[in-house]
Amino acid sequence: MKTYYCFAYGDLVPAEEICLPDTAEEGDIFSCYGLLYQVVGQIKKDGKRIYRLKFI
Numbered sequence: 343m344k345t346y347y348c349f350a351y352g353d354l355v356p357a358e359e360i361c362l363p364d365t366a367e368e369g370d371i372f373s374c375y376g377l378l379y380q381v382v383g384q385i386k387k388d389g390k391r392i393y394r395l396k397f398i
Contacts, residue, residue: 345391349379354392366393 345364346354357364360374370381372395379395386392 343386343389343391345393347374348392348394349374350396354390364391371398 345357347357347360347362348354362372366381368381368383372379378398380398381393382396383394
């Protein structure tokens with residue numbers, strides 16, 4: 343299963359492109375593009391694991 347991250351309502355970004363882990367849990371906090379984001383949800387769809395992130 344391939345992992346993607348979604349920033350707000352933007353496009354899906356593959357985890358390996360932004361050096362984020364393949365697995366995460368709701369509430370985890372990551373630094374991306376110099377900003378902090380928190381995992382607020384997970385969707386499994388069409389062989390993809392998608393983590394939704396929100397800016398904090």
